[in-house]
Amino acid sequence: xxxxxxxPQPFVRPPELDGGTxxxxxxxxxxxxxxxxxxxxxxxxxxxSVVLDDNNVVSVGSRAICWAKRTLEIFDRLGVGERMxxxxxxxxxxxxxxxxxxxxxxxxxxxxGHKYPAFINLQQYYVEEYLLDRAREFPDLIDIxxxxxxxxHVAGAEGVMLTVETPEGRYDLAxxxxxxxxxxxxxxxxxxxxxxxxxxxxxxxxxxxxEMDDSPFGDHGTAERWFWFDPTFHPGKxxxxxxxxxxxxxxxxxxxxxxxxxxxxxxxRVRPRIRAIVGxxxxxxxxxSVYKFRCIKLGRFVxxxxxxVGDSAHVVSPFGARGGNGGIQDVDNLxxxxxxxxxxxxPEALIESYHEERSHGSAENILNSSRSTNFMxxxxxxxxxxxxxxxxxxxxxxxxxxxxxxxxxxxxCSLEGFALQTPGEGLVRPGQPMIxxxxxxxWLLPLLQGKFTLVGFGGIALPDxxxxxxxxxxxxxxxxxxxxxxxxxxQRYGAGVAYLVRPDGHAAAVFHGEVPEAALKxxxxxxxxxxxxRERA
Amino acid sequence: MRExxxxxxxxxxxxxxxxxxxxxxxxxxxxxxxxxxRIVLLLANRIGDVDELKxxxxxxxxxx
Numbered sequence: 078x079x080x081x082x083x084x085p086q087p088f089v090r091p092p093e094l095d096g097g098t099x100x101x102x103x104x105x106x107x108x109x110x111x112x113x114x115x116x117x118x119x120x121x122x123x124x125x126s127v128v129l130d131d132n133n134v135v136s137v138g139s140r141a142i143c144w145a146k147r148t149l150e151i152f153d154r155l156g157v158g159e160r161m162x163x164x165x166x167x168x169x170x171x172x173x174x175x176x177x178x179x180x181x182x183x184x185x186x187x188x189x190g191h192k193y194p195a196f197i198n199l200q201q202y203y204v205e206e207y208l209l210d211r212a213r214e215f216p217d218l219i220d221i222x223x224x225x226x227x228x229x230h231v232a233g234a235e236g237v238m239l240t241v242e243t244p245e246g247r248y249d250l251a252x253x254x255x256x257x258x259x260x261x262x263x264x265x266x267x268x269x270x271x272x273x274x275x276x277x278x279x280x281x282x283x284x285x286x287x288e289m290d291d292s293p294f295g296d297h298g299t300a301e302r303w304f305w306f307d308p309t310f311h312p313g314k315x316x317x318x319x320x321x322x323x324x325x326x327x328x329x330x331x332x333x334x335x336x337x338x339x340x341x342x343x344x345x346r347v348r349p350r351i352r353a354i355v356g357x358x359x360x361x362x363x364x365x366s367v368y369k370f371r372c373i374k375l376g377r378f379v380x381x382x383x384x385x386v387g388d389s390a391h392v393v394s395p396f397g398a399r400g401g402n403g404g405i406q407d408v409d410n411l412x413x414x415x416x417x418x419x420x421x422x423x424p425e426a427l428i429e430s431y432h433e434e435r436s437h438g439s440a441e442n443i444l445n446s447s448r449s450t451n452f453m454x455x456x457x458x459x460x461x462x463x464x465x466x467x468x469x470x471x472x473x474x475x476x477x478x479x480x481x482x483x484x485x486x487x488x489x490c491s492l493e494g495f496a497l498q499t500p501g502e503g504l505v506r507p508g509q510p511m512i513x514x515x516x517x518x519x520w521l522l523p524l525l526q527g528k529f530t531l532v533g534f535g536g537i538a539l540p541d542x543x544x545x546x547x548x549x550x551x552x553x554x555x556x557x558x559x560x561x562x563x564x565x566x567x568q569r570y571g572a573g574v575a576y577l578v579r580p581d582g583h584a585a586a587v588f589h590g591e592v593p594e595a596a597l598k599x600x601x602x603x604x605x606x607x608x609x610x611r612e613r614a
Numbered sequence: 615m616r617e618x619x620x621x622x623x624x625x626x627x628x629x630x631x632x633x634x635x636x637x638x639x640x641x642x643x644x645x646x647x648x649x650x651x652r653i654v655l656l657l658a659n660r661i662g663d664v665d666e667l668k669x670x671x672x673x674x675x676x677x678x
Binding site for chain 1: 616618619620621622623627628631632634635638641643646677
């Protein structure tokens, strides 16, 4: 059991047990990072939700620890980004070893002028704790119910009826929408009998957290991501090392095919393995787990009024940190759409675009993580041969370095070519997430996220069509402008360019030189799902 | 003597590597050897420059 002290959350008797009703339009199943982020996102758009979880503590074990820049930008919008950054361990350099020799290192964010770093490592229990604290700041909008297990649901065209089991009895809960944020083993998914099959990797991996005062990163002194192919401390296999807050280190070790998981997760088996890595530094085992990895996604994320978000919709192997990060991007994509539909400002078809866009994002994550996992676990002698020779040449061949795949780390996916975007050209293309830059006394992204925004860079006038307007490095009238004294924004976007930005921070349309009012209105209608034309690139 | 080579496959290196490995699927060791020989002959021909081919051969051999 981790050193982290778990505070049990109380069971609060809901009105339904005494014949009352709640009337929240959204029921969220699961109070993990995805369910909690979903509730906060909806609350920020003024939408009420009930969150149901069968447990009463945050994540047992550190589980998801790598949070990528784009995810942190979303967490920033949700109001927890700065707290996570302050607590988390910031890193951006990955080092790759073959045997005991460093083959090369890579910098995941080689440029300045971003509020958030490439990555922070932060245990999932802290992520959930901070999200829970934040959710509690919306008592009128978020009703979190612990020790409340959804045991059944019936979905119709207009809504969903859930059956909830609690320590004080059963009740029925009515909602317009059910968001299944109940993880990889989603009971909602199983209840609906949805096919969830895909690639399962036979190899098993040991995940160990150790608490240790001395840094294993030695002279480097700063936290990095270290990955070994065939190290002498673990011959023929791969190993991965990460630093977390509170002097906790995460070690992943590939195990032999057919290893006995129960035996491998015992302390007497694990201690010598750790010893071999950290030498004679004193350490304490904090958490142990043995995993098999799978890459699977649901065929459809949206089933009428039941929507799957996060691991319930897709699971990936962890190489590349695409699980939790992908899930938070699901939340980001769905929140504003669901709020718009519930408010009656967009047709229900807008929710279909969540499936299209995030199914695409999830496929991209799965493609990358399966390639990484395949590279790490050669299936045949010829695969092992290709990998061995690529590794040998990687010591001095730049091309071979680029073929060594220890995980392609999570990047936000582009939504270019999908129905909500108006095709266009630019340094940032419609569908891509907007890029941060220092502007005025703060940062660009917080000015653009959370509602539809028209942002202009340099000399371009922004017409008023009822969306928020932001000027960067220009003197606009009738809206807020911010200077670009460091020059990053205009360098990243160009001058005389304007973007229509979706509430999730992805560009929906781009305008060069001028913003014709009719074209802007058309792009806005398209981005809200009010037009049904499909323009796949 | 070996030459060093920069990445020539751009952002699609993983895809190229995956395709190379997949080409061997279902073959035994002898069949894989034969396939590798055919691939080498095809690539050598596609390079179309004997001097460059010799440099590549020398570079590859230098790791033996």
